[in-house]
Amino acid sequence: MSKVGFRDRASAAIKSKEALATAAGAKRFTERRIQAAESFPAMEAARDEAQRIRLHTLANLDRYLEQFAQSATNAGNFVHWATDGEEANKIVLRIAEESESRLVVKSKSMVTEEIELNHTLEEAGIEVVETDLGEFIIQLAGETPSHIIAPVVHKTRKQIGELFAEKIGVDLTEDPEELNAAARFYLRTKFLEADLGISGVNFGVADTGSISLVTNEGNGRLTTTAPRVHIAVMGMERLVPTIRDLGVMLEVLARSATGQALTSYSTVITGPRQPDDADGPDELHIIIVDNGRSNVLGQSTAEILGCIRCGACLNVCPVYRESGGHAYGTTYSGPVGAVLVPSLLGLQDWGDLAQASSLCGACLEACPVRIDLPRMLIELRQRRVAQRLATPGLRRAIKTYAAAATRPTAFRVMMRAGGLAARFRPTTSGWMTSLPAMGKKWTSTRDFPSPETRTFHQRWKKSR
Amino acid sequence: MREETFIAAVRRSVGFGRLEDPGPNPLPRMESDFADDLEAIFDTTATRTGATVHYARNENDAISLIAQLMKEAKAESFLSWDKEHIPLPDLTTKLEAAGFRRTSGHVPPDIEARKAHQIGYFDCPIGITGADAGLAETGSIILRSGIGRPRMASLIPKIHIAVLNREHLWPSLRIWLANHSDDATAVANTTIVTGPSRTADIEMIITHGVHGPRYLHILLI
Numbered sequence: 005m006s007k008v009g010f011r012d013r014a015s016a017a018i019k020s021k022e023a024l025a026t027a028a029g030a031k032r033f034t035e036r037r038i039q040a041a042e043s044f045p046a047m048e049a050a051r052d053e054a055q056r057i058r059l060h061t062l063a064n065l066d067r068y069l070e071q072f073a074q075s076a077t078n079a080g081n082f083v084h085w086a087t088d089g090e091e092a093n094k095i096v097l098r099i100a101e102e103s104e105s106r107l108v109v110k111s112k113s114m115v116t117e118e119i120e121l122n123h124t125l126e127e128a129g130i131e132v133v134e135t136d137l138g139e140f141i142i143q144l145a146g147e148t149p150s151h152i153i154a155p156v157v158h159k160t161r162k163q164i165g166e167l168f169a170e171k172i173g174v175d176l177t178e179d180p181e182e183l184n185a186a187a188r189f190y191l192r193t194k195f196l197e198a199d200l201g202i203s204g205v206n207f208g209v210a211d212t213g214s215i216s217l218v219t220n221e222g223n224g225r226l227t228t229t230a231p232r233v234h235i236a237v238m239g240m241e242r243l244v245p246t247i248r249d250l251g252v253m254l255e256v257l258a259r260s261a262t263g264q265a266l267t268s269y270s271t272v273i274t275g276p277r278q279p280d281d282a283d284g285p286d287e288l289h290i291i292i293v294d295n296g297r298s299n300v301l302g303q304s305t306a307e308i309l310g311c312i313r314c315g316a317c318l319n320v321c322p323v324y325r326e327s328g329g330h331a332y333g334t335t336y337s338g339p340v341g342a343v344l345v346p347s348l349l350g351l352q353d354w355g356d357l358a359q360a361s362s363l364c365g366a367c368l369e370a371c372p373v374r375i376d377l378p379r380m381l382i383e384l385r386q387r388r389v390a391q392r393l394a395t396p397g398l399r400r401a402i403k404t405y406a407a408a409a410t411r412p413t414a415f416r417v418m419m420r421a422g423g424l425a426a427r428f429r430p431t432t433s434g435w436m437t438s439l440p441a442m443g444k445k446w447t448s449t450r451d452f453p454s455p456e457t458r459t460f461h462q463r464w465k466k467s468r
Numbered sequence: 469m470r471e472e473t474f475i476a477a478v479r480r481s482v483g484f485g486r487l488e489d490p491g492p493n494p495l496p497r498m499e500s501d502f503a504d505d506l507e508a509i510f511d512t513t514a515t516r517t518g519a520t521v522h523y524a525r526n527e528n529d530a531i532s533l534i535a536q537l538m539k540e541a542k543a544e545s546f547l548s549w550d551k552e553h554i555p556l557p558d559l560t561t562k563l564e565a566a567g568f569r570r571t572s573g574h575v576p577p578d579i580e581a582r583k584a585h586q587i588g589y590f591d592c593p594i595g596i597t598g599a600d601a602g603l604a605e606t607g608s609i610i611l612r613s614g615i616g617r618p619r620m621a622s623l624i625p626k627i628h629i630a631v632l633n634r635e636h637l638w639p640s641l642r643i644w645l646a647n648h649s650d651d652a653t654a655v656a657n658t659t660i661v662t663g664p665s666r667t668a669d670i671e672m673i674i675t676h677g678v679h680g681p682r683y684l685h686i687l688l689i
């Protein structure tokens with residue numbers, strides 16, 4: 005795992021100009037999302053419902069997992085359980101070998117990125133092709149995605165044109181239409197010749213054992229229709245109780261992710277090809293993955309498991325916009341990554357991600373399921389501090405600071421009272437490189453998060 | 469790993485009670501602002517997604533409209549659902565009589581035969597399907613898989629033509645699901661199609677037809 009911290013990765017991203025392209029993309033996403041919400045009067049009510057559905061499911065996850073597995077098995081699927089990434093990868097490999105698969109097509113999936121599935125398959129000599137246009141570009145470039153729903157938001161079309169010319173031998177072009185056509189042609193052959201299709205799962209429906217998959221390009225449908233065998237890899241928290249609950253989730257997901265009323269293709273899959281069906285996969289495997297999630301469920305950051313991976317919190321986050329997705333160092337970036345990654349992988353190595361936020365509250369405002377990201381970021385910071393700092397005095401001081409720094413007025417009052425106002429000037433980077441008094445020791449080795457100066461409302465207005 | 473061990477770990481964490489259970493979601497909102505005017509709303513919303521909406525008064529009009537679209541695309545063949553699943557009983561027979569070749573949508577079970585058959589779809593120009601429902605709020609159509617209903621017909625061709633009986637228009641996904649939850653999960657695959665295939669992965673510029681159809685025509689009859 006990465007030993008350089010967030011700051012190093014962020015400054016690398018800023019130097020490479022990745023962050024610039026990211027900021028532009030994030031801004032457009034946010035504009036589209038706000039438009040979509042404005043044209044849908046029921047959005048606020050739908051968000052309340054979506055939040056309720058997610059919280060209720062998580063609070064009863066053991067029960068819903070059992071129900072899901074039972075119904076999915078009844079529907080003719082094979083259900084597998086994996087405690088960690090290694091086990092999940094082994095199961096995939098075994099199915100690939102049993103089905104004598106040489107060529108695998110994949111539709112975009114965060115959980116398979118998280119468990120580094122491609123690596124395992126490639127080591128076994130199996131060709132793996134990512135089919136989401138953005139993921140395909142990432143794969144050709146040998147990079148990692150920088151945004152949950154727009155993996156190449158950091159790249160320009162010129163760079164993509166050059167990459168295509170070099171890797172798939174098409175004429176040099178910057179025209180998105182032509183680049184699309186080139187990818188369609190190249191990937192279509194792969195779809196039709198593939199032995200195995202691997203997808204993620206956007207939502208699992210507990211009472212029917214269905215899985216739902218949404219894609220705009222149609223690559224999700226092709227991946228789960230053309231090959232004879234389909235494997236769906238699902239993070240264990242993806243469930244909703246009923247198909248009607250799924251309807252609510254689809255409603256808020258598309259509007260928050262891309263500003264569409266619904267994603268172009270929202271598919272509900274309930275089992276493999278039925279006898280005499282015209283087409284579809286003969287075999288369907290669902291692998292349910294824990295990989296640290298059951299641990300998170302017992303922590304104070306359990307709420308983060310409600311995330312539906314829409315990307316809205318990334319797009320509004322000033323830190324994400326400035327530094328780009330690669331600065332976060334793992335599959336999950338932005339505010340959701342800053343909470344999820346330290347919760348899953350530990351504060352020891354990943355605690356600095358929790359600092360990568362100005363606590364402005366824009367993420368909470370944007371989140372379709374109203375996940376209280378700022379609360380959890382503060383909690384992670386406090387936990388980290390508690391683990392690291394020896395002196396109880398400093399520990400207490402920081403707790404007070406954390407409480408005050410998120411409220412500009414309270415902060416000013418506190419600073420004025422302490423005669424420290426001049427020394428505690430907020431910096432534009434969001435980090436202070438030197439602290440007065442007993443904080444000195446702190447900033448000799450690390451920077452301290454700068455206090456918020458504008459109220460949340462001012463910032464939010466500005467960011468849209 | 470065994471299911472019991474997996475679930476036990478989840479149950480232990482659930483037991484910490486970190487999340488307050490608000491209870492299951494009550495029956496969803498069923499109100500609709502536009503119950504009377506579904507067709508006009510559907511026209512607007514479907515057009516906004518990038519689809520084209522057509523109207524036909526009778527079966528003959530509908531069939532000549534489809535033949536016209538196929539001629540404009542210089543298509544010689546088509547992939548389609550079986551005729552009993554399209555609300556135009558004579559459509560496929562008449563198109564064949566007019567000289568268009570119908571590609572079989574039934575994929576053979578043998579693995580090699582399966583691949584060979586599907587590779588034959590590579591350049592397939594036209595796909596024709598029925599639709600189980602249309603949704604006014606979002607401009608979507610709902611397609612269920614099954615016997616005589618190849619999923620590929622709405623997925624692989626450059627142009628997808630869907631024939632929808634206007635009596636099957638519903639206000640929204642939510643309301644359709646409330647009335648048809650069993651229909652949605654009784655078949656292997658139910659897909660809600662909202663506009664043509666779309667991507668904005670390159671510099672957020674929206675382009676169509678990256679994997680699925682580039683053009684979606686919805687014919688209301």
Ligand code: SF4
Binds near residue numbers: 313
């Ligand atoms: S935390 Fe909320 S806003 Fe962020 S990706 Fe998840 S669902 Fe979307």
